[in-house]
Amino acid sequence: MSEVQTRSRMRFLPSGSALHKLSALITLLLLILAFSFTSPAFLSVNNGLTVLLQTAVIGLLAIGMTMVIITGGIDLSVGSVLALSGVVTGLLIKAGLPVVPAMALGVVAGGVCGFVNGLVITKMRITPFVATLGMMMIARGVALQLTGAAPISRLGETFGALGNGSFFRVVEMQANGFPKVIFPGIPYPAVLLLVMAVLGAYLLQRRQIGRHIFSVGSNEEAARLSGVDVVRTKIWAYTASGALAGLAGMVLMSRLVTIQPNEGVMYELDAIAASVIGGASLMGGVGSISGSMIGAFIIGVLRNGLNMAGTSAFIQQIIIGVVVIGAVFIDQMRNRN
Numbered sequence: 576m577s578e579v580q581t582r583s584r585m586r587f588l589p590s591g592s593a594l595h596k597l598s599a600l601i602t603l604l605l606l607i608l609a610f611s612f613t614s615p616a617f618l619s620v621n622n623g624l625t626v627l628l629q630t631a632v633i634g635l636l637a638i639g640m641t642m643v644i645i646t647g648g649i650d651l652s653v654g655s656v657l658a659l660s661g662v663v664t665g666l667l668i669k670a671g672l673p674v675v676p677a678m679a680l681g682v683v684a685g686g687v688c689g690f691v692n693g694l695v696i697t698k699m700r701i702t703p704f705v706a707t708l709g710m711m712m713i714a715r716g717v718a719l720q721l722t723g724a725a726p727i728s729r730l731g732e733t734f735g736a737l738g739n740g741s742f743f744r745v746v747e748m749q750a751n752g753f754p755k756v757i758f759p760g761i762p763y764p765a766v767l768l769l770v771m772a773v774l775g776a777y778l779l780q781r782r783q784i785g786r787h788i789f790s791v792g793s794n795e796e797a798a799r800l801s802g803v804d805v806v807r808t809k810i811w812a813y814t815a816s817g818a819l820a821g822l823a824g825m826v827l828m829s830r831l832v833t834i835q836p837n838e839g840v841m842y843e844l845d846a847i848a849a850s851v852i853g854g855a856s857l858m859g860g861v862g863s864i865s866g867s868m869i870g871a872f873i874i875g876v877l878r879n880g881l882n883m884a885g886t887s888a889f890i891q892q893i894i895i896g897v898v899v900i901g902a903v904f905i906d907q908m909r910n911r912n
Contacts, residue, residue: 595854595905596866603873610880617883624741624759628830630875631764632657635823636846637853637867638775639689639816644850645779646812647792647859648703652692653820653846654839655714660685660821662718665727665834674733682821688714689817693810711843718836727834737763738829764826768868771819776864788812792859848895849874852902873898 610617636653643650664681668674688710695706741760749755779785787808790798799805823842828834851857852873853866874895881891 596863596869598905599853599866599869599873603869603876606873606876606880610876610883613880614883617880621759622879622883624762624765626872626875626879627765628738628762629879630871631762631768632823632827632842633845633849633874634768634868634871635771635819635826636842637849637871638771638864639819640843640846641850641853641855641862641864641867642775642779642788642812643703643816644847644855644857645788645792645859645862646809647795648696648809648812649707649847649857650689650692650813650816651704651707651843652688652710652714653816653823654842655711655718656685656688656817656820657824657827657839657842658836659688659714659718660824661828661834661838662721662727662836664825664828665730666721668730668734669727674731678737678825681825682818685821685824686814686818689814689820690810692817693813696813697806697809715836722834722836724836726836728832730832730834735829735832737767738826738831739763742766764830767822767826771822772864772868779864784808784811789860792861794860844899845874845895848899848902851899851906854906856906857903858906870902 607618616622636657640650640653660681663684664677667677667680672680692703692707692710695701695709696703699706740763742763743758744760745757746754747757779788787798787803788811790801790803791805791808795805798808824839827838831838849870850862850867851870853863853868853870855862855867877895877898878891881894886894
């Protein structure tokens with residue numbers, strides 16, 4: 576076969592990343608089908624909206640985690656940064672600042688933590704695993720110290736709007752004077768996740784920073800020789816991951832209408848799992864936001880379906896751990912091929 580014919584055939588063959596994403600999508604559909612048989616209420620509108628709400632936080636974390644993983648790094652601090660961002664917001668609201676500016680500053684606090692991660696990794700040349708592990712402990716410790724490990728409550732109805740509000744909610748007043756919900760509406764967190772996923776995909780696929788992120792993850796030295804500012808690119812990715820962790824914290828704490836400094840424990844593992852299940856390679860250079868969203872919904876549907884089936888939380892951790900190991904194994908096989 577000539578070289579031209581070989582290139583022509585390769586153009587029409589699906590890439591390993593596309594096949595991984597397709598297999599993840601098929602897995603998601605099979606999970607939905609299986610759980611629909613185990614529980615009649617699984618396919619109900621209310622349960623579907625519950626899955627959207629549960630997946631929104633994981634999805635937001637997974638967007639930032641995917642960018643970091645594509646650079647060849649890892650961010651173990653997102654769960655603790657999520658909690659610290661919430662604590663900063665809660666304290667600012669208690670100090671008299673309006674909710675929206677307080678939430679914005681909470682997201683900024685998350686971005687600052689990510690920026691520090693990037694600086695430590697690039698300037699001090701500490702491996703991402705160790706650097707973000709340190710930030711995980713620091714952010715959690717600061718959150719607990721600022722609050723005395725106690726929750727911050729009585730933050731007002733406005734604070735709960737982001738996590739509990741919805742678009743197109745239809746409520747009908749009954750003859751007895753009590754409201755009846757006809758359609759619960761599309762939750763704000765689900766719309767926010769969609770907007771951030773589209774923005775993240777646009778940045779990765781259409782903007783220069785996205786090309787730089789992929790080039791750094793594929794071959795850092797080649798990227799440097801090609802004129803890519805490796806330090807700036809890595810700092811940008813970790814800052815974005817921190818800011819998205821802060822945004823996820825706003826959604827989660829708003830749903831609870833209370834600031835919990837102990838929230839976010841093990842969330843970094845869910846974010847990593849969503850990214851890897853969706854096709855991101857821990858070796859760097861491979862990944863997509865759409866794949867990570869599929870991975871996030873796999874975890875969300877899995878948790879929801881197992882809960883409805885009465886499976887204990889411990890068994891759920893075991894099952895998700897097995898799924899992650901399987902996804903990483905497939906990734907390693909893909910890299911070998």
